[in-house]
Amino acid sequence: MGLSVVILAAGKGTRMKSSLPKVLHPIAGLPMVQRIINTVEQIGADSVNLVYGHGGDLLQQQITGSNLTWCLQAEQLGTGHAVQQAADNINDEDDVLVLVGDAPLIKPSTLKRLLAAKQNADLALLTVQLDDPTGMGRIIRDGDNITAIVEHKDATEQQREITEINTGMMVIPGADLKRWLSGLQNNNAQGEYYLTDVIAMAANEGKQIRAAHPEKPFEVEGVNNRVQLSALERAFQLEQAEHAMLAGATVADPARFDVRGELSVGSDVVIDINFVAVGKVTLGDNVRIGANCVLIDCDIADGAVIEANSIIEQASVGPNCTVGPFARLRPGANMLDGSKVGNFVEMKKTTLGKGAKANHLTYLGDTEVGENANIGAGTITCNYDGVNKSKTVIGSGAFIGSNSSLVAPVTIGEGATVGAGSVITKSVEQHQLSVARGKQRNIDGWERPTKR
Numbered sequence: 483m484g485l486s487v488v489i490l491a492a493g494k495g496t497r498m499k500s501s502l503p504k505v506l507h508p509i510a511g512l513p514m515v516q517r518i519i520n521t522v523e524q525i526g527a528d529s530v531n532l533v534y535g536h537g538g539d540l541l542q543q544q545i546t547g548s549n550l551t552w553c554l555q556a557e558q559l560g561t562g563h564a565v566q567q568a569a570d571n572i573n574d575e576d577d578v579l580v581l582v583g584d585a586p587l588i589k590p591s592t593l594k595r596l597l598a599a600k601q602n603a604d605l606a607l608l609t610v611q612l613d614d615p616t617g618m619g620r621i622i623r624d625g626d627n628i629t630a631i632v633e634h635k636d637a638t639e640q641q642r643e644i645t646e647i648n649t650g651m652m653v654i655p656g657a658d659l660k661r662w663l664s665g666l667q668n669n670n671a672q673g674e675y676y677l678t679d680v681i682a683m684a685a686n687e688g689k690q691i692r693a694a695h696p697e698k699p700f701e702v703e704g705v706n707n708r709v710q711l712s713a714l715e716r717a718f719q720l721e722q723a724e725h726a727m728l729a730g731a732t733v734a735d736p737a738r739f740d741v742r743g744e745l746s747v748g749s750d751v752v753i754d755i756n757f758v759a760v761g762k763v764t765l766g767d768n769v770r771i772g773a774n775c776v777l778i779d780c781d782i783a784d785g786a787v788i789e790a791n792s793i794i795e796q797a798s799v800g801p802n803c804t805v806g807p808f809a810r811l812r813p814g815a816n817m818l819d820g821s822k823v824g825n826f827v828e829m830k831k832t833t834l835g836k837g838a839k840a841n842h843l844t845y846l847g848d849t850e851v852g853e854n855a856n857i858g859a860g861t862i863t864c865n866y867d868g869v870n871k872s873k874t875v876i877g878s879g880a881f882i883g884s885n886s887s888l889v890a891p892v893t894i895g896e897g898a899t900v901g902a903g904s905v906i907t908k909s910v911e912q913h914q915l916s917v918a919r920g921k922q923r924n925i926d927g928w929e930r931p932t933k934r
């Protein structure tokens with residue numbers, strides 16, 4: 483017996499006021515429906531059927547999954563009709579897990595509990611209690627057994643008092659589901675083929691229908707507009723901030739903390755406000771991150787300090803390094819132990835050796851900097867001639883005077899010194915001093931121009 487998943491995502495999402503299909507709107511950087519597909523992969527589904535109606539091309543460009551089947555529901559005639567679009571792909575022996583495409587934060591653990599509830603019954607529904615159940619399908623019970631779901635618009639005054647509601651997520655045996663779906667009618671308040679009508683059909687056949695519940699309410703909350711989208715984004719981010727805190731990070735303000743990917747933190751990490759982590763970001767022990775830092779796919783080793791307003795992308799920062807404030811490490815920047823990058827310094831495809839420093843206003847691209855070298859303020863590696871990129875090598879212990887241009891390809895030897903303001907076009911040997919600038923002339927009796 484396998485598990486088939488059907489994700490209902492054909493609704494138009496009119497209230498998003500967007501040209502983007504609703505289920506492609508991201509939560510924490512990932513389209514809602516992709517999040518659901520990833521979650522489903524964690525519980526080991528044998529097949530995943532995505533029922534879509536709008537923006538099929540965009541969806542197929544942006545969404546991926548293993549064992550994913552695309553099922554077009556050309557007209558949205560209701561949730562029952564939507565599930566029917568996947569019926570051909572459902573084996574009779576399979577259990578069918580129905581999910582809704584606009585409730586992106588469902589957890590694998592909750593789905594496992596729902597599947598476990600099905601083990602002791604014929605069907606299982608994920609339900610919750612809501613203070614305000616307006617608009618939702620109400621759960622009708624006879625003790626532990628569920629006997630029907632009544633949609634709000636079809637419910638009596640008395641049924642509307644019920645606060646236990648249908649989240650839209652349920653597990654139903656494949657053969658029964660297909661049989662019940664083919665018997666659905668649309669003689670209800672909305673003129674739709676309701677999936678929820680299947681429940682009364684099952685109960686009439688004496689089936690046992692049990693409920694399971696989510697750990698957190700936001701797992702089953704849907705997104706119909708951008709206010710709800712942002713509420714779920716914040717709920718999700720708060721939970722991620724909690725994970726970081728429980729793993730040993732002090733988070734200055736969990737409301738100003740955003741992880742769009744995977745963050746791992748060591749112990750005694752301190753993260754100031756407006757932190758954004760994208761992709762895979764690793765922070766070692768005792769790392770300190772100043773306010774307003776953006777970290778994208780990067781590795782920050784133990785004891786490193788990232789000062790405020792720094793941006794680090796596809797780069798690695800070694801132990802006890804300091805970066806910023808206002809630094810930018812671009813792809814391929816690699817800082818070795820104890821090296822320092824200060825304000826308004828940009829590095830790309832550059833290794834900064836142990837203990838080396840570039841403290842102010844510098845661009846280092848396609849460069850290797852040796853141990854303990856000092857790169858003066860305003861140093862620029864001229865790595866691009868308009869067509870090709872070339873390399874600069876700066877030996878260990880070298881000292882580059884302020885405001886120098888190093889025209890690549892060029893090598894500055896170990897312990898060499900470059901005088902301030904030099905334009906270096908030829909390599910400098912070890913321990914040489916190189917000065918390459920106009921000579922200073924002091925002119926006596928200089929008369930300033932006068933106003934004409």
Ligand code: UD1
Pocket residue numbers: 490491492493494533555557558559560561562563564582583584617618619620631633647648649650675676677678704
């Ligand atoms: C549905 C349930 C209701 C439940 C609520 C939870 C039915 C009849 N009602 O109501 O009991 O409390 O969800 O949010 O099932 N969809 C399609 N094709 C369609 C219609 C809907 O794919 O023809 C998809 C939507 O994109 C959405 C999901 O099914 O992802 C639910 O549809 P929606 O219109 O939001 O259902 P509700 O009326 O809210």
Ligand code: CA
Pocket residue numbers: 704
């Ligand atoms: Ca809904």
